[in-house]
Amino acid sequence: MQKLRKTIEHFSQWDVLSVYIDRMEGFIESDFSTSLENAKALLESICKEICKAKGVDLSAASSINGVLKKAFCALGYSSTDMVNRVSGALASIGEQIGNLRNEISPTSHGKTLDELRERNNKVDLLTREFLIDSTVVVAVFLIRTFEERKDEAVQVEDAEPFAEQLKYDESEDFNEFWDEAFGEFVMGTYSYPASEILYGVDYKAYETEYKSFQESELEEETEESNEPFD
Numbered sequence: 001m002q003k004l005r006k007t008i009e010h011f012s013q014w015d016v017l018s019v020y021i022d023r024m025e026g027f028i029e030s031d032f033s034t035s036l037e038n039a040k041a042l043l044e045s046i047c048k049e050i051c052k053a054k055g056v057d058l059s060a061a062s063s064i065n066g067v068l069k070k071a072f073c074a075l076g077y078s079s080t081d082m083v084n085r086v087s088g089a090l091a092s093i094g095e096q097i098g099n100l101r102n103e104i105s106p107t108s109h110g111k112t113l114d115e116l117r118e119r120n121n122k123v124d125l126l127t128r129e130f131l132i133d134s135t136v137v138v139a140v141f142l143i144r145t146f147e148e149r150k151d152e153a154v155q156v157e158d159a160e161p162f163a164e165q166l167k168y169d170e171s172e173d174f175n176e177f178w179d180e181a182f183g184e185f186v187m188g189t190y191s192y193p194a195s196e197i198l199y200g201v202d203y204k205a206y207e208t209e210y211k212s213f214q215e216s217e218l219e220e221e222t223e224e225s226n227e228p229f230d
Contacts, residue, residue, distance in 0.1 A: 001025050004136045011147045014049075017042060017139075024132055032128050039135040040064055046142050047071035053146070068138075075145050077201070166210060168199045174213045 004021060008014040020042040027034040047067040051058050054074035058067060168175070175195035182194035199206045 001132070001136055004140050007140050007143050011143060014046075014143055017045060020045070024135070028128055028132060029125070035128070035132060039132060042139055043068065043135060043142075046139055050074050050142065050146050071142060075142075075149060165203070166199075166207060168196065171195075171210060173217075174210045177213060178209065 001021060001024070005018075008017055008021075020038040023038040024035045024042070027038075044064060044067055047070065048058060050056075050071045051067075051074050056070055056074040058070060062070070175193070178195040178198065179193045184191050184193050185197060195206075198209070
């Protein structure tokens with residue numbers, strides 16, 4: 001929780017979220033449904049603010065899953081399969097928080113007296129901490145990405161982008177160079193080369209590194225051509 005507090009302290013426009021953080025932290029043992037309710041509200045508030053700032057329309061009936069995915073896209077992530085899986089995983093966290101909140105909330109569809117007594121025991125303390133920590137990780141990621149990419153947008157305007165977006169499959173020399181330097185990343189049964197991850201997650205960075213690679217190759221060719229013959 002401290003990491004989230006420090007993040008909104010650093011980016012002060014988000015300090016109104018403290019009300020959610022206080023409730024998430026204060027009720028984690030005594031009334032976990034309240035913690036979950038505020039965790040869900042926290043994520044929704046962050047996502048709605050990002051979408052509003054980026055001019056992305058949201059349906060009034062959007063689920064927490066839908067709102068998270070919209071925010072992820074609003075931050076500039078492309079629609080590659082890998083990025084869709086990441087955004088889907090983030091959205092699933094929010095969706096499960098919402099579902100669990102409905103299951104244990106005392107005001108959700110009403111409860112019998114026994115259900116009211118036992119509802120808070122349905123989730124053990126370790127699981128509660130995991131769910132809240134997951135919310136904090138997603139919240140920090142969204143806020144920091146939004147704030148840090150505001151500055152990047154200014155820098156990109158002064159850059160000289162390629163006339164057309166680079167095609168990953170047509171950049172074999174650079175991809176091989178990048179993969180030799182950083183290898184492959186394994187996630188469970190999945191494995192992805194470093195160049196594909198860079199291309200899918202941060203295309204602008206891929207473009208910058210590609211341009212640097214091309215310039216370096218050109219310099220080497222120029223030096224070789226200028227070498228005197230024996």
